[in-house]
Structure formats: structure tokens, C-alpha cells
Amino acid sequence: MSPLVKLPDYLARSSGDLDQLPPLFGSVHAPGLTAGEYADVLSSWSATGSRNIAIHIRLPFCPSRCLSCDHHTTVTHNGDTIDDYLNCLEQEIEMVTDRIGRHLPLTQLHLGGGTPNYLSDTQLSRLMDIVDKHFGVSSETETSLEASPKRCSPSQLALLKGLGFKIINFQVRDIDSAVQLAVGRSHSLPMLQDVLGSARSEGFDTIGMDLVYGLPNQTLGSIQETVGRMVELAPERIVCHAFSRRPDIFKHQRAIDTSSLPSLADKVAMFNSACEAMLENDYDWVGLDCFAHRDDPLSIARLDGKLHRNWVGYTAQHAGDLFGFGADAISQIGSANVQNQVQLDDWRQSIQSGNLPLQSGMLVSESERRRRQAMNDLMCNLQLSDYRDLLETNGETNTLAELERDGLVQVTPEKIEVTEYGRFALHQLWGDASPHFRGLAVL
Ligand code: SF4
Incomplete structure (x- = not known):
């Protein structure tokens, strides 16, 4: 099967940095560790x-x-x-x-x-x-x-x-x-x-x-x-x-x-x-x-x-x-x-x-832990079930709709599935989804 051959709109709009993509899950406050x-x-x-x-x-x-x-x-x-x-x-x-x-x-x-x-x-x-x-x-x-x-x-x-x-x-x-x-x-x-x-x-x-x-x-x-x-x-x-x-x-x-x-x-x-x-x-x-x-x-x-x-x-x-x-x-x-x-x-x-x-x-709070687990599942298996409470509690269903509209994910009542297009943006979805995690790594 041939992978992506055409740039989706969000890439064409982007100024050159793929980090323009919206996060799938937003950040939550995580207390620092002494x-x-x-x-x-x-x-x-x-x-x-x-x-x-x-x-x-x-x-x-x-x-x-x-x-x-x-x-x-x-x-x-x-x-x-x-x-x-x-x-x-x-x-x-x-x-x-x-x-x-x-x-x-x-x-x-x-x-x-x-x-x-x-x-x-x-x-x-x-x-x-x-x-x-x-x-x-x-x-x-x-x-x-x-x-x-x-x-x-x-x-x-x-x-x-x-x-x-x-x-x-x-x-x-x-x-x-x-x-x-x-x-x-x-x-x-x-x-x-x-x-x-x-x-x-x-x-x-x-x-x-x-x-x-x-x-x-x-x-x-x-x-x-x-x-x-x-x-x-x-x-x-x-x-x-x-x-x-x-x-x-x-x-x-x-x-x-x-x-x-x-x-x-x-x-x-x-x-x-x-x-x-x-x-x-x-x-x-x-x-x-x-x-x-x-x-x-x-x-x-x-x-x-x-x-x-x-x-x-x-x-x-x-x-x-x-x-x-x-x-x-x-x-x-x-x-x-x-x-x-x-x-x-x-x-x-x-x-x-x-x-x-x-x-x-x-x-890491229980909620953030579950988000990370969810993103990890996406990065390994390209699909995610049992996700709705994570999205709804944080009021981020619009983001999901935006990603779906851009053809990056396919959403059914049972699961979110990363599309072939979305696979090319998985890194950005992941990176933005866990800013705290990334904050640790990029100093
Ligand atoms: S400087 Fe060293 S660590 Fe950095 S890219 Fe080159 S080989 Fe790798």
C-alpha cells in the first residue's frame, strides 16, 4: 500500500514547523518533585x-x-x-x-x-x-x-x-x-x-x-x-x-x-x-x-x-x-x-x-498517567479504545473533531484510529500531547 502522497491542509498552512498541530490531549498540572x-x-x-x-x-x-x-x-x-x-x-x-x-x-x-x-x-x-x-x-x-x-x-x-x-x-x-x-x-x-x-x-x-x-x-x-x-x-x-x-x-x-x-x-x-x-x-x-x-x-x-x-x-x-x-x-x-x-x-x-x-x-497524576498510556498505545498500535472520559473531562473534544476533519484520525464510538495521513503526524500528536514530559527532555 502506498503511504501518504499529498500534504494535508494543515501542513501546507504551517510555517515550517510541524508543531503547529493541535494536541490530541491537553496538558494537566503535574507537581514538581524535590x-x-x-x-x-x-x-x-x-x-x-x-x-x-x-x-x-x-x-x-x-x-x-x-x-x-x-x-x-x-x-x-x-x-x-x-x-x-x-x-x-x-x-x-x-x-x-x-x-x-x-x-x-x-x-x-x-x-x-x-x-x-x-x-x-x-x-x-x-x-x-x-x-x-x-x-x-x-x-x-x-x-x-x-x-x-x-x-x-x-x-x-x-x-x-x-x-x-x-x-x-x-x-x-x-x-x-x-x-x-x-x-x-x-x-x-x-x-x-x-x-x-x-x-x-x-x-x-x-x-x-x-x-x-x-x-x-x-x-x-x-x-x-x-x-x-x-x-x-x-x-x-x-x-x-x-x-x-x-x-x-x-x-x-x-x-x-x-x-x-x-x-x-x-x-x-x-x-x-x-x-x-x-x-x-x-x-x-x-x-x-x-x-x-x-x-x-x-x-x-x-x-x-x-x-x-x-x-x-x-x-x-x-x-x-x-x-x-x-x-x-x-x-x-x-x-x-x-x-x-x-x-x-x-x-x-x-x-x-x-x-x-x-x-x-x-x-504524574492518575489522569496524566492514563493520557500517557493512551498516547503510548497510539504510538504502538495506532488505535485507542476506552478514551472518551480522558477527552471529555478536559473539554478537548473539539481538538479531536479538528484532527478528524484534517483526516488524521478516524473516530468511532469504540475507538480512535490513526489514519495513513495521521501516521505521518504521529510524532507531533505525541509531542504536543505531553508537554510536561517533553519539558523534561528538552532543556
Ligand atoms: S556529536 Fe556525538 S552525540 Fe552528537 S550527533 Fe555527533 S556523534 Fe551523536
């Missing part, structure tokens, strides 16, 4: 929390800064800085596991960046020792990391596999050299072929790749070529993100020549074209932004209605509460959402003073 309350949440977690837990460890270091980067990351060439970070990370994990308990079985372990594989072999081994000392990692744990293909040697891939990683997500963005040049990246196609070949030989269960559309110098033709090459490389998963320049938050993005940025209409056409190419090549569109081979666990979970999503991304299993460690890490623990201190120095100083490194947090 450090003391956060400590209480952790201490009482073992009595109230689920036994499934996922952890996400942020490693915010890179050898150089990409102009398109929208992560809080530090460029360093000093291994001592990373050693020092691992020391603090261990202390933070100790502070949390002293409260929630040690050796809890992990459903999911994810290393995010920065560039996790910028760590040396010794540092990666030490990190996994820290994890093993505090958590229960088993053959059932879904272990994944993000990796720069440029930093991957066959011996590093062997080490990562030996340390238990099953899923490796290569940060690619685009293969076109003019696009790479414009954002300060460089991955040649032969290098990618080489690295993917090595990863396959090592026996990783899943190889993923990301594609970013809306980058400087990108054209419809160039992205079609990139997607064609990615499909030939045949990763099991390709995650597709839109790039939005936000120089107010990420100052280095000022260096991007705005005249080289594709228009909104170009971006929609790029995503549409990428989507078509992947569907034609046996990828299944999973949820919001992920394309997975039809025999991939994510695709199977989607068909079985068992797809889940948390801060780390889509997963085929219910991962439970998510505990984030490291600067700027996000945690979703029961009714609390927490963001760690964003700036490396602040995060380090908190930990060295024996305090939990809380930047901001909130206790």
Missing part, C-alpha cells in the same frame, strides 16, 4: 514498583561535535575525563540500588550517547563490571547500544559481543557525502559495508541504523539514494528521525547554513519517499518512526499487539520501570518522571556531594 521526594520514590519503589526494570546509561562523550547534534554531549580527548565519569556513574548506581535493591533482573540494558563506543575497551569492560555488580543481567536481558560505525573495529565488535550486547544501532544519519560534509560527519559506503559485515560475523542478533531527514544539503534525490544504499546494507531496523534546527538550545547549530535546509514540504516528501522505499523492500513500519524487517521481533510484536515503547525506543517486551543513569538521563519510575542534571559538572558535583543528581522531576 530531591527528598525523589529519594522517597526510590526507597518505596521495592514495595510498589514492578519487578521488571530497564536501565539506560548515558555516555555523553564524542571525539568531535556534529553540527546537527541535538544531544548534550562533551567533546573530549582525555581518557581521564571518561574514567572520572565512570567513577561517578558507579556512585550514582550505588545510590539508587541502595534504595531499590541490588541484583534486580534487567529486562533491558541500553547504552546511549554521545558515542558509547568512544569508550576504550578497558572502559567498556569496567562499565559492564559496574552493571554486573549491581544488576542481574541474564540471557533474557535485551542488551543494546548506540555506536558510531567510524569507531568500530573488528576487535571492538568482538569485545562488545563478548560483553553480552545483542543489538547494535549504528549512528549513520545519511550516506551522501555532501550531507555528511554539511554536518561534520564522514562515513563512506565501503566503511559501512565493512563494519556491518564484521558485526554480522560477530553474531549480533540485530543490527540497526538511523536515518535523519531534513539535514542541510539533503534533497529528495539524495535521500532516495541514501535509503537505497541503506536497504542494500540490510540492517534489521532503520529508525527515521526528522531534523529540526534549534540553535537557541544547541548553539553549535548556528553554524548550519539555513539556506541549505530542506523546506517542510521537502521534509514530508523525503519521509514519504523513504517510507515507500522501505515498505517496498520488506520492511514493516513499526509505530512512530521505526522500520523493521518483517521477521524482526518488533514487527512480530506489532502484529501480535504486543509492541511496547519507553524512553529507549520500541521493544517487543514490557520492559517495566526505566532507571536512567548519567548526565541528562531520564527515568520513568512508577508515577515519577525524573531528569538527571544536564550539565556534566552539575551532575558530577551532586554525586560527589552524596546527592541524587536531580535536575527536574514530577509526580
Whole structure:
């Protein structure tokens, strides 16, 4: 089936930012969380929390800064800085596991960046020792990391596999050299072929790749070529993100020549074209932004209605509460959402003073929790039943009517279903629907 080929009216009217879309659910007030309350949440977690837990460890270091980067990351060439970070990370994990308990079985372990594989072999081994000392990692744990293909040697891939990683997500963005040049990246196609070949030989269960559309110098033709090459490389998963320049938050993005940025209409056409190419090549569109081979666990979970999503991304299993460690890490623990201190120095100083490194947090009300669950269901299953009280209590039925009029959702007495058009706007529906949640993430 062909995906969207024509821009709906709201996109044509928009000035260039898809955030013009109305939210499906409005925001509700959520009380902020103090450090003391956060400590209480952790201490009482073992009595109230689920036994499934996922952890996400942020490693915010890179050898150089990409102009398109929208992560809080530090460029360093000093291994001592990373050693020092691992020391603090261990202390933070100790502070949390002293409260929630040690050796809890992990459903999911994810290393995010920065560039996790910028760590040396010794540092990666030490990190996994820290994890093993505090958590229960088993053959059932879904272990994944993000990796720069440029930093991957066959011996590093062997080490990562030996340390238990099953899923490796290569940060690619685009293969076109003019696009790479414009954002300060460089991955040649032969290098990618080489690295993917090595990863396959090592026996990783899943190889993923990301594609970013809306980058400087990108054209419809160039992205079609990139997607064609990615499909030939045949990763099991390709995650597709839109790039939005936000120089107010990420100052280095000022260096991007705005005249080289594709228009909104170009971006929609790029995503549409990428989507078509992947569907034609046996990828299944999973949820919001992920394309997975039809025999991939994510695709199977989607068909079985068992797809889940948390801060780390889509997963085929219910991962439970998510505990984030490291600067700027996000945690979703029961009714609390927490963001760690964003700036490396602040995060380090908190930990060295024996305090939990809380930047901001909130206790989510039952009503907000249900809204988030509803949006999560939409993002996984593209439909939602049992929703009326959420909409009516907040007087937002007009929004729903507007979305229905624009062809984004189909509403019946039993359910809201996201249409094929609406699927292209799912990200915006979700983002605006939970401003508090987003407020935690974009600082
Ligand atoms: S590798 Fe990733 S985290 Fe590092 S600077 Fe580039 S985009 Fe940012």
C-alpha cells in the first residue's frame, strides 16, 4: 500500500514547523518533585514498583561535535575525563540500588550517547563490571547500544559481543557525502559495508541504523539514494528521525547554513519517499518512526499487539520501570518522571556531594498517567479504545473533531484510529500531547 502522497491542509498552512498541530490531549498540572521526594520514590519503589526494570546509561562523550547534534554531549580527548565519569556513574548506581535493591533482573540494558563506543575497551569492560555488580543481567536481558560505525573495529565488535550486547544501532544519519560534509560527519559506503559485515560475523542478533531527514544539503534525490544504499546494507531496523534546527538550545547549530535546509514540504516528501522505499523492500513500519524487517521481533510484536515503547525506543517486551543513569538521563519510575542534571559538572558535583543528581522531576497524576498510556498505545498500535472520559473531562473534544476533519484520525464510538495521513503526524500528536514530559527532555 502506498503511504501518504499529498500534504494535508494543515501542513501546507504551517510555517515550517510541524508543531503547529493541535494536541490530541491537553496538558494537566503535574507537581514538581524535590530531591527528598525523589529519594522517597526510590526507597518505596521495592514495595510498589514492578519487578521488571530497564536501565539506560548515558555516555555523553564524542571525539568531535556534529553540527546537527541535538544531544548534550562533551567533546573530549582525555581518557581521564571518561574514567572520572565512570567513577561517578558507579556512585550514582550505588545510590539508587541502595534504595531499590541490588541484583534486580534487567529486562533491558541500553547504552546511549554521545558515542558509547568512544569508550576504550578497558572502559567498556569496567562499565559492564559496574552493571554486573549491581544488576542481574541474564540471557533474557535485551542488551543494546548506540555506536558510531567510524569507531568500530573488528576487535571492538568482538569485545562488545563478548560483553553480552545483542543489538547494535549504528549512528549513520545519511550516506551522501555532501550531507555528511554539511554536518561534520564522514562515513563512506565501503566503511559501512565493512563494519556491518564484521558485526554480522560477530553474531549480533540485530543490527540497526538511523536515518535523519531534513539535514542541510539533503534533497529528495539524495535521500532516495541514501535509503537505497541503506536497504542494500540490510540492517534489521532503520529508525527515521526528522531534523529540526534549534540553535537557541544547541548553539553549535548556528553554524548550519539555513539556506541549505530542506523546506517542510521537502521534509514530508523525503519521509514519504523513504517510507515507500522501505515498505517496498520488506520492511514493516513499526509505530512512530521505526522500520523493521518483517521477521524482526518488533514487527512480530506489532502484529501480535504486543509492541511496547519507553524512553529507549520500541521493544517487543514490557520492559517495566526505566532507571536512567548519567548526565541528562531520564527515568520513568512508577508515577515519577525524573531528569538527571544536564550539565556534566552539575551532575558530577551532586554525586560527589552524596546527592541524587536531580535536575527536574514530577509526580504524574492518575489522569496524566492514563493520557500517557493512551498516547503510548497510539504510538504502538495506532488505535485507542476506552478514551472518551480522558477527552471529555478536559473539554478537548473539539481538538479531536479538528484532527478528524484534517483526516488524521478516524473516530468511532469504540475507538480512535490513526489514519495513513495521521501516521505521518504521529510524532507531533505525541509531542504536543505531553508537554510536561517533553519539558523534561528538552532543556
Ligand atoms: S556523534 Fe551523536 S552525540 Fe556525538 S556529536 Fe555527533 S550527533 Fe552528537
